[in-house]
Amino acid sequence: MxxxxxxxxxxxxxxxxxxxxxxxxxxxxxxxxxxxxxxxxxxxxxxxxxxxxxxxxxxxxxxxxxxxxxxxxxxxxxxxxxxxxxxxxxxxxxxxxxxxxxxxxxxxxxxxxxxxxxxxxxxxxxxxxxxxxLPAFHTAKKKIPIPTQEGLVFVELDEISHLQADVNYTVIHFQNKQKITVAKTLKEFESMLQVLGFFRVHNSHLVNLSKVKQFKKGKGGTLILENGSQIDVSTRKKEALLTALRAM
CATH class of the missing domain: 3.40.50.2300 (Response regulator)
Structure with missing residues (x-):
């Protein structure tokens, strides 16, 4: 209780x-x-x-x-x-x-x-x-554990550009355009990464804010990441996202 x-x-x-x-x-x-x-x-x-x-x-x-x-x-x-x-x-x-x-x-x-x-x-x-x-924003943590069939792989946060929901799975996209699919929901990753500089810009996308190169105006807007990926921003998340980007 x-x-x-x-x-x-x-x-x-x-x-x-x-x-x-x-x-x-x-x-x-x-x-x-x-x-x-x-x-x-x-x-x-x-x-x-x-x-x-x-x-x-x-x-x-x-x-x-x-x-x-x-x-x-x-x-x-x-x-x-x-x-x-x-x-x-x-x-x-x-x-x-x-x-x-x-x-x-x-x-x-x-x-x-x-x-x-x-x-x-x-x-x-x-x-x-x-x-x-909830630790302070942008803690010193540099790696996160990623579960695989063989065990755990420890991934540098700086290597991740964004994460994408795929039903009950999550696709992790890397700066080099490689990607892996993990049997965890995007919500689980959001709980772990929201205090480490990641932001849920859409129901389907969690973005590493340090990899944002440009924000393009639109209904919700679009993020252009350093590796060229383009991520749509939901109208509901736009204001909070812009506040987070300005605070970096």
Whole structure:
């Protein structure tokens, strides 16, 4: 059972998230409290430690990143809920476990809950702290393990240009135009690589931002990578992508 807190200044948003958790979480999430401001959360945290806090970014005139600046190593997983994509980079830097766009999609919420449970299982008895759940953007990690029929191959991140979904498989594309197919979903790779400079620009594509040569305007736009690959960008991801590219 995960204990959750919801912070949102809009009543209907708090109610909807409570309902989503009741309907889709199969009784595995208990909402301990639902508040409209961080002051109420501070009072609650004096005597309680939730597993996860669902936190809206804009609360009336307050931006919650200012509140987070005064918190050192919060002992709970932090999930931002917002209607604005422009805060994606700030959320990463704040060591958030996840970033859910409103209106919250039930499938995306379930993936977030699975991520929380996965981190909890890795550290029996307690959830990882937020700073352990999601490392800082662009960590020093240089290689990732790729499962093959023979075992594991350790691939340099700098050799990867992008990854492409193929149903329950993922095609990894390299800078030299070679590619391999791996029996893992793109979502699994996204969870591992989103803090290492990779960005999900489309349902089907996860791109190494360090390999982007050009962004071409369009409905969503198109990325031109250093090896000549062209990747379409979804309209939904465009704003957050441009923010990430400018922050590099």
């Amino acid at each position: 995960l204990n959750a807190i919801i912070i949102d200044d809009e009543d209907h948003c708090r109610s909807r998230l409570v309902n989503l958790l009741e309907v889709y979480a199969n009784g595995k999430v208990k909402v301990l409290g639902s508040f409209s401001d961080t002051a109420s959360l501070d009072v609650f945290l004096e005597s309680n430690v939730p597993d996860v806090v669902f936190l809206d970014i804009e609360l009336d005139e307050e931006i919650v990143f200012n509140w987070l600046n005064g918190k050192k190593d919060p002992p709970f997983a932090l999930v931002f809920t917002t209607a604005h994509e422009r805060y994606a980079i700030e959320a990463i830097k704040a060591n958030a476990l996840d970033y859910l766009l409103k209106p919250i999609d039930p499938d995306e919420l379930l993936l977030t809950l699975e991520k929380i449970k996965s981190k909890s299982d890795q550290k029996p008895g307690a959830l990882s702290r937020a700073t352990e759940v």
